[in-house]
Amino acid sequence: MRHGLVLPLLLLPPLLVWGNPVSTEQVTARLVAERLVVAPGEGAELLLVLDIRPGWHTYWRNPGDSGEPPRIVWELPAGVAAGTLQFPAPELIRVGPLANFGYSNRALHPVSLEIPANWPVGEPIRVRALAHWLVCEEHCIPESAVLDLSLPVADRPGPPDPEVARLFQEAREGLPLRAISDAVLRATPEGARLDVALPASVRRPVVVHFFPSTWGLIEHAAEQPWRLAPDADGGRVQIELTPDAEFESADPGGLLVLRSGDGVSRSYDLNPRRGVEVPPGPETMSSLGLPLALGFAFLGGLILNLMPCVFPVLAIKVLSLAGQGALDLRRRAVHGLSYTAGVLVFFALLGGLLLGLRAGGAALGWGFQLQYPPFVALMAYLFLVLGLALAGALILGARLMGLAGGSQGASQGSSRRPNQGLGAAFAAGALAALVAAPCTAPFMGAALGYAVTLAWPLALAILLTLGLGLAAPFLLLSLWPALAARLPRPGPWMEVLKQLLAFPLFGTAAWLLWVLSVQSGPTGVALVLSGMLLLTFGLWVRERTALAAAPWPWLGTAASVAALAGALWLALLTECPGIETPPNTPGAEWRTEPRPQPDQEPYSAERLAAARAEGRPVLVNMTAAWCITCLVNERVALSSRRVAEQLAAGDVLYLKGDWTNRDPAITDYLAGFGRTGVPIYVLYPRAGEPRVLPQILTPAIVEAAIASLGDPDPGLSRGEIP
Amino acid sequence: MTRSLTRPLIVAGCLVLALTVQPADAKPEVGKPAPDFSVADTTGKTWSLADLAGKGLILEWTNHDCPYVRKHYGSGNMQALQKEARDAGYLWLSVISSAPGKQGHVTPAQADELTKSRGAAPTAVLLDGDGAMGLAYGAKTTPNMFVIDGTGTLVYMGGIDDRPTTDPADVERAENYVRLAMTDLAAGRPVSNPVTRPYGCSVKY
Numbered sequence: 001m002r003h004g005l006v007l008p009l010l011l012l013p014p015l016l017v018w019g020n021p022v023s024t025e026q027v028t029a030r031l032v033a034e035r036l037v038v039a040p041g042e043g044a045e046l047l048l049v050l051d052i053r054p055g056w057h058t059y060w061r062n063p064g065d066s067g068e069p070p071r072i073v074w075e076l077p078a079g080v081a082a083g084t085l086q087f088p089a090p091e092l093i094r095v096g097p098l099a100n101f102g103y104s105n106r107a108l109h110p111v112s113l114e115i116p117a118n119w120p121v122g123e124p125i126r127v128r129a130l131a132h133w134l135v136c137e138e139h140c141i142p143e144s145a146v147l148d149l150s151l152p153v154a155d156r157p158g159p160p161d162p163e164v165a166r167l168f169q170e171a172r173e174g175l176p177l178r179a180i181s182d183a184v185l186r187a188t189p190e191g192a193r194l195d196v197a198l199p200a201s202v203r204r205p206v207v208v209h210f211f212p213s214t215w216g217l218i219e220h221a222a223e224q225p226w227r228l229a230p231d232a233d234g235g236r237v238q239i240e241l242t243p244d245a246e247f248e249s250a251d252p253g254g255l256l257v258l259r260s261g262d263g264v265s266r267s268y269d270l271n272p273r274r275g276v277e278v279p280p281g282p283e284t285m286s287s288l289g290l291p292l293a294l295g296f297a298f299l300g301g302l303i304l305n306l307m308p309c310v311f312p313v314l315a316i317k318v319l320s321l322a323g324q325g326a327l328d329l330r331r332r333a334v335h336g337l338s339y340t341a342g343v344l345v346f347f348a349l350l351g352g353l354l355l356g357l358r359a360g361g362a363a364l365g366w367g368f369q370l371q372y373p374p375f376v377a378l379m380a381y382l383f384l385v386l387g388l389a390l391a392g393a394l395i396l397g398a399r400l401m402g403l404a405g406g407s408q409g410a411s412q413g414s415s416r417r418p419n420q421g422l423g424a425a426f427a428a429g430a431l432a433a434l435v436a437a438p439c440t441a442p443f444m445g446a447a448l449g450y451a452v453t454l455a456w457p458l459a460l461a462i463l464l465t466l467g468l469g470l471a472a473p474f475l476l477l478s479l480w481p482a483l484a485a486r487l488p489r490p491g492p493w494m495e496v497l498k499q500l501l502a503f504p505l506f507g508t509a510a511w512l513l514w515v516l517s518v519q520s521g522p523t524g525v526a527l528v529l530s531g532m533l534l535l536t537f538g539l540w541v542r543e544r545t546a547l548a549a550a551p552w553p554w555l556g557t558a559a560s561v562a563a564l565a566g567a568l569w570l571a572l573l574t575e576c577p578g579i580e581t582p583p584n585t586p587g588a589e590w591r592t593e594p595r596p597q598p599d600q601e602p603y604s605a606e607r608l609a610a611a612r613a614e615g616r617p618v619l620v621n622m623t624a625a626w627c628i629t630c631l632v633n634e635r636v637a638l639s640s641r642r643v644a645e646q647l648a649a650g651d652v653l654y655l656k657g658d659w660t661n662r663d664p665a666i667t668d669y670l671a672g673f674g675r676t677g678v679p680i681y682v683l684y685p686r687a688g689e690p691r692v693l694p695q696i697l698t699p700a701i702v703e704a705a706i707a708s709l710g711d712p713d714p715g716l717s718r719g720e721i722p
Numbered sequence: 723m724t725r726s727l728t729r730p731l732i733v734a735g736c737l738v739l740a741l742t743v744q745p746a747d748a749k750p751e752v753g754k755p756a757p758d759f760s761v762a763d764t765t766g767k768t769w770s771l772a773d774l775a776g777k778g779l780i781l782e783w784t785n786h787d788c789p790y791v792r793k794h795y796g797s798g799n800m801q802a803l804q805k806e807a808r809d810a811g812y813l814w815l816s817v818i819s820s821a822p823g824k825q826g827h828v829t830p831a832q833a834d835e836l837t838k839s840r841g842a843a844p845t846a847v848l849l850d851g852d853g854a855m856g857l858a859y860g861a862k863t864t865p866n867m868f869v870i871d872g873t874g875t876l877v878y879m880g881g882i883d884d885r886p887t888t889d890p891a892d893v894e895r896a897e898n899y900v901r902l903a904m905t906d907l908a909a910g911r912p913v914s915n916p917v918t919r920p921y922g923c924s925v926k927y
Binding site: 100 | 749788789790825863879886887920921
């Protein structure tokens with residue numbers, strides 16, 4: 001159109017053409033109205049349609065690494081106002097090492113017009129939109145058009161124009177469905193992680209992408225590996241992002257695009273909050289005095305000896321104690337002290353690490369070692385090999401055996417070497433502490449919650465006291481001959497016991513594999529099983545060749561070292577970001593059992609706040625797959641039919657949070673109660689302060705607690721009318 | 723095994739599993755030493771950051787056909803800034819990172835002709851056809867500006883100004899971030915706006 005104008009206009013950038021539609025070199029632009037007739041006092045929905053030449057594209061509101069979003073300068077009659085141009089979900093357009101966010105083929109931008117109530121009926125509204133856009137293929141051309149539209153005005157709006165109905169429908173399908181605010185963005189050692197509560201309609205997305213609203217937050221072109229968090233309901237997705245220059249200060253908001261298995265994409269406005277460090281403890285924590293906290297820490301340490309995840313190590317310790325029966329007091333004392341030193345050094349190192357992480361802003365909890373898949377894998381290896389050694393399948397050298405059995409080597413009759421057990425006792429102490437740490441016993445939670453809020457010397461004192469408690473029983477048995485003398489004499493029974501004790505170790509390895517399956521899915525389990533195969537084969541080769549002529553022992557050792565290296569490498573791969581809990585293996589396996597289960601929802605701070613605002617009572621349960629106490633509580637106390645009925649009768653909302661992998665939202669919640677570990681059970685009445693339930697639950701405790709919510713409005717029943 | 727040894731092994735392993743791509747680039751950061759480069763200019767002379775110690779340096783990524791670049795050359799804004807910077811003792815290197823065959827790629831003679839015809843005043847025009855320098859600096863757009871102080875520290879990176887449009891009329895209204903950085907440095911102050919969004923066409927790597 002208007003060919004006569006083309007030549008002079010080319011010389012006069014920006015190119016301006018009038019009409020509606022307007023065709024430029026790369027784009028045909030139109031401004032269309034949803035209804036052919038509009039009415040005063042009503043809104044009018046308009047749509048800027050850019051039909052783009054194939055291979056070219058226009059831009060989203062954040063154009064990505066280059067480019068510019070379309071904009072409109074309006075010329076409107078007095079009283080008529082235009083809203084902001086809206087942007088449907090964009091495509092990710094890769095340009096070499098860069099990335100743009102934009103549209104190919106057709107871009108649709110809805111915009112609303114407000115018509116004043118006193119606009120005279122019969123007088124059309126003349127709208128003039130000066131639209132500017134940048135259109136790029138390899139190179140970019142800024143284009144403009146003046147789009148004129150005249151809207152007839154009647155006393156009521158006309159029907160939708162069928163000619164453009166499909167365009168409007170398409171545009172609206174591309175717009176965000178709603179906003180998600182239950183999302184946390186935080187820096188991680190590897191970069192950044194966005195943790196988002198998935199909408200109920202897209203629980204198993206197949207494509208996930210986050211488009212930031214502003215420049216500088218993240219690298220636009222970086223891959224975004226994601227995985228579904230192994231939440232009880234599979235309700236969260238974690239996206240790994242690469243921070244860009246303004247990560248700390250840029251608006252963390254953006255658009256989350258999810259495509260489900262049926263091929264339908266949906267988008268959501270995302271307003272993540274930024275993850276915060278563990279906040280300084282509230283008053284309730286500080287009120288726990290230091291002597292009391294130290295007392296709890298010591299008691300907690302003692303109780304750790306009895307915890308299920310320490311039991312295998314405890315068993316090893318009993319075994320090595322029996323071995324020491326033949327030693328003199330001085331040597332036993334030295335063994336006991338070595339063991340204690342091992343525990344204390346480990347707790348000191350772990351405390352230092354925890355405090356370092358705290359300083360680094362990573363709000364991690366005490367149980368974080370078992371939240372790290374490679375660590376779980378390594379522990380599984382360790383328990384497998386120790387189990388094999390105890391079962392007699394392997395005769396390991398003094399190093400591994402020492403690690404397992406403390407001074408157990410001393411019991412092996414003729415091969416006894418008196419000085420050998422000291423390093424081993426030290427190692428056994430460290431091992432006991434290593435395994436004990438994730439088991440947040442009732443007393444440990446309070447003491448640790450207190451510790452992380454303290455200055456580092458006090459925090460270390462708490463942790464060391466905890467370690468002292470863990471080491472105390474062994475130390476006492478070592479020092480007190482009367483007690484040690486009561487232990488059975490060494491004899492053939494020891495071999496039987498030793499073999500028997502292999503099974504708790506295998507059990508622990510099996511349990512660790514299960515934890516890993518929750519964290520890293522079948523791929524992670526396959527990696528670690530391969531690692532186990534490699535490791536046991538290497539050890540078998542070494543075993544076979546140990547007594548052969550040279551150079552066989554050397555080759556056997558080399559083979560076992562290579563196998564060990566391979567196994568370690570496989571263990572580390574369990575942390576590859578791409579390994580994820582696959583969408584088709586829902587954690588629901590654990591919920592399809594025919595056990596009564598109270599209706600539950602995944603925990604989110606928003607859900608909790610909403611229920612509290614409604615005045616609905618809430619039971620919060622924070623759990624983790626690796627937390628034995630949690631699982632036992634759920635089985636014994638929370639899954640009873642009576643509890644389910646009571647929760648339903650009292651209209652109690654049951655929120656369950658899964659902390660199996662690091663989940664910042666739950667870490668924050670725990671920190672709010674001065675805890676750094678699970679479990680925690682909190683009952684919120686309709687109004688008033690929440691009540692923290694004990695960490696070891698019985699059906700009676702839970703039923704009594706829920707019953708105490710009792711009367712729907714106790715205030716009124718007592719006549720306290722405000 | 724040391725950390726430095728295990729990290730590449732893990733990364734390689736993850737790649738073997740074809741489950742992820744790890745971006746392994748060290749990104750330029752304001753306040754840190756600027757990435758080194760070694761690129762030939764239109765006369766064949768090689769420029770590298772290590773040889774330029776003691777002098778302030780301004781890097782300008784450019785592409786003569788990009789409408790955003792044309793806004794600044796057509797209005798004379800870029801040329802004026804170049805002269806101003808060089809009068810203040812800065813070296814000015816214009817960098818062309820368009821790959822051979824891609825839009826904006828030029829021969830040395832074409833680059834010199836562009837400098838002459840536009841009345842531009844860079845110290846030199848670097849031809850970074852393999853994109854090594856552009857990728858080291860994370861240059862994303864044309865124009866994309868970097869200011870490096872005499873100690874080799876990167877003190878500014880981002881856009882040329884705060885008006886991300888192709889409209890030449892915006893040049894007058896804009897706050898020029900490069901000029902601001904030079905003013906701050908001359909006054910011995912830290913650069914007040916050290917990182918901004920670069921705007922323009924994408925660099926044609």
